[in-house]
Amino acid sequence: MSKFVSILAVLLCGSAALCPALAAQPASPPDLSPSDRVGWIAYGPEYIPLANGPRPVSSDPAHPFIPNATEILSGQPNAKNVSEHTTFAVSDISNPILQPWAREELRKLNERVLAGMPLFSKHASCWPMGVPAFLLYPVAPIYFIQTPKEVLMTVQGDHLTRHVYLNVPHSAHVTPSWFGESVGHYEGDTLIVDTIGMNDRTYIDEYRTPHTDRLHTIERFHLIEGGKTLEVDLHVEDPGAFTTPWDAMQRYRRVEPGPMPEANCAENNANYFHYEIEPTPEASKADF
Numbered sequence: 001m002s003k004f005v006s007i008l009a010v011l012l013c014g015s016a017a018l019c020p021a022l023a024a025q026p027a028s029p030p031d032l033s034p035s036d037r038v039g040w041i042a043y044g045p046e047y048i049p050l051a052n053g054p055r056p057v058s059s060d061p062a063h064p065f066i067p068n069a070t071e072i073l074s075g076q077p078n079a080k081n082v083s084e085h086t087t088f089a090v091s092d093i094s095n096p097i098l099q100p101w102a103r104e105e106l107r108k109l110n111e112r113v114l115a116g117m118p119l120f121s122k123h124a125s126c127w128p129m130g131v132p133a134f135l136l137y138p139v140a141p142i143y144f145i146q147t148p149k150e151v152l153m154t155v156q157g158d159h160l161t162r163h164v165y166l167n168v169p170h171s172a173h174v175t176p177s178w179f180g181e182s183v184g185h186y187e188g189d190t191l192i193v194d195t196i197g198m199n200d201r202t203y204i205d206e207y208r209t210p211h212t213d214r215l216h217t218i219e220r221f222h223l224i225e226g227g228k229t230l231e232v233d234l235h236v237e238d239p240g241a242f243t244t245p246w247d248a249m250q251r252y253r254r255v256e257p258g259p260m261p262e263a264n265c266a267e268n269n270a271n272y273f274h275y276e277i278e279p280t281p282e283a284s285k286a287d288f
Contacts, residue, residue: 026188027188027189028189029146029188029189029191030189030190030191030221030222030223030230031146031223031227032144032146032151032191032221032223032230033143033144033145033146035256036143036259036260037256037257037258037259038143038254038255038256039141039142039143039156039254039255039256039257039260040141040142040143040144040230040252040253040254040255041139041140041141041142041252041253041255042135042136042137042138042142042250042251042252043250043251043252043253044067044136044138045067045121045136045137045138045206046058046059046065046067046136046205046206047135047136047205047234047248047249047250048248048249048250048251049248049249050247050248050249053247054096054097054244054245054246054247055095055097055246055248056095056097056204056205056209056236056246056248057091057092057095057097057098057106057204057205057207057209058091058092059089059090059091059092059207060090060091060093060110061092062090063087063090063113063114064087065087065088065089065090065206065207066086066087067086067138067206088113088118088119088120089113089119089206089207089208090110090113090114090207091106091109091110091207091208091209093106093107093110096243096244097242097243097244097246098209098241098242098243099240099242099243101241102209102210102241102242105208105210106207106208106209106210109207109208119208120278121203121206121208122202122203122208122278123137123157123265125278125279125280125281126158126265126266126280126281127201127202127278127281128160128178128179128202129160129202129203130178130179130180130198130199130201130202130203131162131179131180131182131195131198131202131215131217132204132217132219132234132236133202133203133204133205133206134153134155134160134162134179135219135232135234135250136205136206136250137155137157139157140155140156140157140263141155141156141255141257142154142155142156142252143155143260148166149165149166149167150163150164150165150166151163151164151166151184151191151193152164154260156260156261156263157263157265158263158264158266159260159263159264162179162182163179163182164182164183164184164191164193165181165182165183165184166183166184166185166186167185168183169183170183170194170196170197174196174197175197176197176198176199176200176213177197177198177199178198178199178201178202179195179198180195180196180197180199180215181195181196181197182194182195189222189223190220190221190222191220191221191222192218192219192220192221193217193219193220193221194216194217194218195216195217195218195219196215196216197213198211198213198215199213200212200213204236209241210241211238211240211241212238212240212241213240214238214239214240214241215236215237215238215240215241216236216237216238217234217235217236217237218234218235219232219233219234219235220232220233220234227254228253228254229251229252229253229254230252230253230254231249231250231251231252232249232250232252233247233249234247234248234249234250235247265280266280266281266282
């Protein structure tokens with residue numbers, strides 16, 4: 001409604017209560033890609049916990065996690081001091097959301113790290129992070145393409161893409177995959193994404209919190225702070241790995257680095273650092 005029409009309606013009706021034309025207009029879907037230059041960089045490689053309710057796995061208070069992206073993320077609300085040395089992730093296994101088998105998996109990983117062995121995330125070896133860990137990609141921006149039938153989310157690093165199919169139900173039978181099957185719809189100014197069908201080869205977070213193929217996530221993407229920040233409310237359920245559903249948040253800052261450049265991860269499979277890490281993915285045969 002234009003400013004002129006609004007003023008005219010007030011003059012004719014006297015008030016919004018007397019004139020339906022003055023009623024609040026429905027919110028528009030979020031414009032996550034106003035141009036091909038706009039991307040979004042995550043605040044950090046950890047979920048932002050909520051004030052109340054079950055919380056995601058976080059670092060052991062005795063061994064704070066200081067990620068390698070600290071310096072780049074400096075100035076963000078949850079960034080660590082850039083003068084601190086980076087560390088490998090040691091999880092807080094006292095978190096009550098963990099089922100016994102999941103807690104034991106994390107305990108073994110903690111034991112490795114505390115014994116001096118490095119623990120890199122799978123994406124450091126060019127493996128997909130899966131969902132919901134897709135929200136934790138550090139440093140590299142995420143780009144969106146919004147069409148009437150589909151939303152694509154592509155991270156610049158290795159151009160890994162999630163497909164969100166709009167206004168359709170989940171398939172009757174979903175074959176597990178790296179990013180699962182995501183369906184979504186808009187509610188006002190929010191994109192709601194419902195994902196099932198993840199394989200169990202990914203992790204929930206940088207601590208390598210495991211999950212099962214019963215994992216189910218709901219993400220709510222909406223813009224705040226005048227479009228400068230993208231906020232994602234995350235809901236996670238997995239009765240195979242967690243004792244209860246839990247919620248968290250992620251935020252992204254808007255950046256304009258320009259159109260997405262080529263950024264291949266798996267350009268070679270050499271391990272120059274001689275660490276015990278997972279091998280880079282290799283195709284057993286050509287795709288053509």
